[in-house]
Amino acid sequence: MEHTAIQSTSAKKHKPAQPFTREEFERVRRVLKKKVQFAQGDVAVAYGALLAGCRFFAGYPITPATETAEIMSRLLPQVGGTCIQMEDEIASVGAIIGASWAGAKSMTATSGPGFSLMQENIGYAAMTETPCVIVDVQRSGPSTGQPTEGAQGDIMQAKWGSHGDYELIALSPSTVQECLDFTIKAFNYSETYRVPVILLADGIIGHTREKIELPEYGDIQIIWRKEPTVPKAEYQPFADDGTKVPAMNVFGTGYHSYITGLTHAETGYPCTDSQPDHHQLVQRLCDKIRDNRKKIIMVERDYENSTRDETVGIVSYGVTTRTVYSAVKTLRQAGTPVNHLRIITNWPFPEQEVAELAGRVNRIIVPELNLGQVYHSVREAVDGRCPVTACGKIGGEMHTPREIIEAINGSAD
Amino acid sequence: MGEYRHRLMDYVREEIMPHRFCVGCGCGTVLNAFVNAVEEIGLEPTKMVCVSGIGCSSWIPSPYFRSDTLHTTHGRPIAFATGVKIMRPDLTVVVIAGDGDVSGIGGNHLIHAARRNIDLSVFMVNNMIYGMTGGQVAPTTPSGTKTSTTPHRNIEPAFKVADLVMTAGATYVARWTTYHVFPLMESMQNAMTRKGFSFIEIISQCPDNYGRRIGKPTANDFLKQFRDDAIRINKTEGMSEEQLDKRIVIGKLCDRERPEYVTQLHEIIREQVAAVKREKTK
Incomplete structure (x- = not known):
């Protein structure tokens, strides 16, 4: 493998x-x-x-x-x-x-x-x-x-x-x-x-x-949340400091913070009737992830130097990837060039990475242990650049490498 | 002379006043009793966390009380409070929420927190109705009552929540009404200063969304009823269940000792950490 x-x-x-x-x-x-x-x-x-x-x-x-x-x-x-x-x-x-x-x-x-x-x-x-x-x-x-x-x-x-x-x-x-x-x-x-x-x-x-x-000390990075540095009276638990990720206080340390699931202002206080406040809050919640997608998204690429016409693409994630490794090996031995993109970060979805793959292959199949979920995200990211075929399997068994190979061969037309 | 400032204003979030409670609502009375209780026992709001759910009475601590405050999802404040209390046993953790929140959607959390005897104070404001949504039947609505979702009549019996909590294992249980403000304050002080699961049911009024429908459109109508119907627990001897059901039994319903959950949890941690240390030095 x-x-x-x-x-x-x-x-x-x-x-x-x-x-x-x-x-x-x-x-x-x-x-x-x-x-x-x-x-x-x-x-x-x-x-x-x-x-x-x-x-x-x-x-x-x-x-x-x-x-x-x-x-x-x-x-x-x-x-x-x-x-x-x-x-x-x-x-x-x-x-x-x-x-x-x-x-x-x-x-x-x-x-x-x-x-x-x-x-x-x-x-x-x-x-x-x-x-x-x-x-x-x-x-x-x-x-x-x-x-x-x-x-x-x-x-x-x-x-x-x-x-x-x-x-x-x-x-x-x-x-x-x-x-x-x-x-x-x-x-x-x-x-x-x-x-x-x-x-x-x-x-x-x-x-x-x-x-x-198991890793040793120094082998891994361990991150702790950003804590407030401003004077307690000035602290606002949801104030954007420019990073879109506010500093977070710990209860019992004198900040008297107010935390609610209601739409809230930077102070934390509810402002449920205000369209601009809601928009600003929820947009920031989404943007703090979307803006950092490059830092968050992890994929593994196993691509060949082959022409687009002859190359097939596979997008996999999680445990199904293990079967795909085997299928890729067999396909290559049989002379079929394969580009395999393994998604590690499912959300936020690696749209650009999938779109890039779509530019290198004549078709993509998406094996997954469901009846088509990531398949839909892949299709959206591919946006018509090549055909995308679902290869779902349910019932508790993993795909066999043969099933994946057959799905690829079957999607040829 | 400086501008007059009430001595309890430091305990509330003045910047978001006036509050949003309806005219005649019992929530203001409960907030008043709570703030007085906190001040009298000299509890530092910095050393408190208030946790509340969804509904009118959840607004009593959040946002009005100035401590760290977690205004959670509907029915779940006791679950959130459990996480806070376990991590910070040094803080006084108080849950204030309504009858629908605590005994309806969140009833399971209530039972299990009482069973664990975790050191939380839960003040359930029982206005016998879903007030915030406009007056729908609650688990605590007396049977026979017409509400917006029981327009013919409520055929369900009212939940005896304090009895449930006692049976589940709470170590301090009391019931008062918004008419009995001073004993309520004293009871809140007891609840917050003792260790273990404390529960106070506070019978309260909702003139707007409940009273209007049952011929009690003002707070006074309710308060008079609370005054007249209330009977001290020590005066109930010999009364039948049927007689008692027509009254509001007030007072301390139970006060007992049982091992507290977080204390025991931290005992286990101390034992386990010590065992690891011993193994290291071997």
Whole structure:
């Protein structure tokens, strides 16, 4: 397999920001024990969260995400953090938002049915610009569906699940190592942009056991939210300092901040009757992500030097990427040039990257474990430059490489 | 002489006054009692977090009370408050919200917070109606009442929320009305200074969206009823459930000790951190 793991988390040496000190990081590393382990995706998510400085977890048991809560409940107290099993997933997101304002990096983990319940409070986190991480270990839906089977059916829900206009960030891991690495990234994005970040894992990768390697201090960047520097009386929790990401106070430190899901002014106070105020607020919430798309969007390109006429394109993401690597290899051995674009950041959607691919290939297929979700985003980005074919599979099994190859051959006309 | 300034103005967000409560609404009375209670026990607003939901009475602390304030989604303030309290046990966390919010859409969070005996003070303002949306039937509306969504009559019994919370495990439960302001203040002080889950049901009035429909168009109509119907808990001995249902039982309904949730949670953390340290030094 021509798989190269994403190195971006460990490529540069960074000094972690306060208040996550080297001492605290080392304490987490000691608790996690061996550097190289054989672990499940769900477990790797928990490890990534602890290494990123997560100190509050609230969750509700749900297959296939429960292991993350189990690991967090065992290990969080060992590093001075707290874990609570709430009465449902609505409460879980509520609790992590409350904990975030109380100064903790916080996370919850769930699967489809729980993710559906969480949507209102995810919208609240977006509106109140509360950093938090939500892990969705996707399973087959709709409704209760196939609890023990993996799927990629929540991609659109991750972006559009709550009402109104907002932007958030969603990442798709395809290996157990990436479950760990991307959870750290999720926290970093969340703290950088004051936004809920969704980790779109799935039941297959969540329950797959693979080798993981834990990072050391200095291997990874750990970001902490920007705190206010102005005098307390002048502080406004939603004032744009030019970056579109306001500094965030911590409760109990004398800022007397007012946080509401209502349309609010820079002071935080409601201004629900004002069209310009609503527009300014919601536009900024969207722009702070859209303007930084270059920093947020991650893709992997595996392109050949071939002519457009002879080259086919594949767009994949998450666990399906693993099958695509194999299909690409077989196709190339058989003499078919393939350009493979792997999406890591599902939201914001890598439109430009997909459009660029469309200029290099005669057609694109989109294999995914649903009946066509990212396919629609790809078509929109391709904008008629070449035909796009969906290659969906549901029911809990991954595509075989042959199915992908047949889909490519079948889309020839 | 300087301009007169009320001694409690520092506790409210003056810059967004006047408030938005309707004429005769009970929310102003509850805010008044709350602010007085906070001042009397010398609680620093900086060391408080107020959490509220959606509905008229959620506006009592948010935005009017000057502390860190989390105005959450409908029905969920207790869940949000749980996260705040666990991370900052040193802060006094108060939830003020309505009957629809706390016992209707958010009833499950109420039950489980009481069961955990987490150190929160929940002040449920019960005006027996969904007031903000214009007077729809609530879980607390007396049966037989005509509301905008029970135009014929309400066939459901009213929820006895304080009883529910007691049974679920709350360690301090009281019921007062907006007529009984001074005992209410004292009760709020007790709730905020003791450890454990404290719940006060405050029977309140909504003359505009409830009173108008039931022949009580002014606050006075309600307050007189609260005065006449109220009966102290210690005077209820020997009364049948049927008799009691016609009255408003006021007073401290329960005050007991049970292990508190956050204290125990932090005990576990101390044990676990110490165990890791021991292992390190081995």
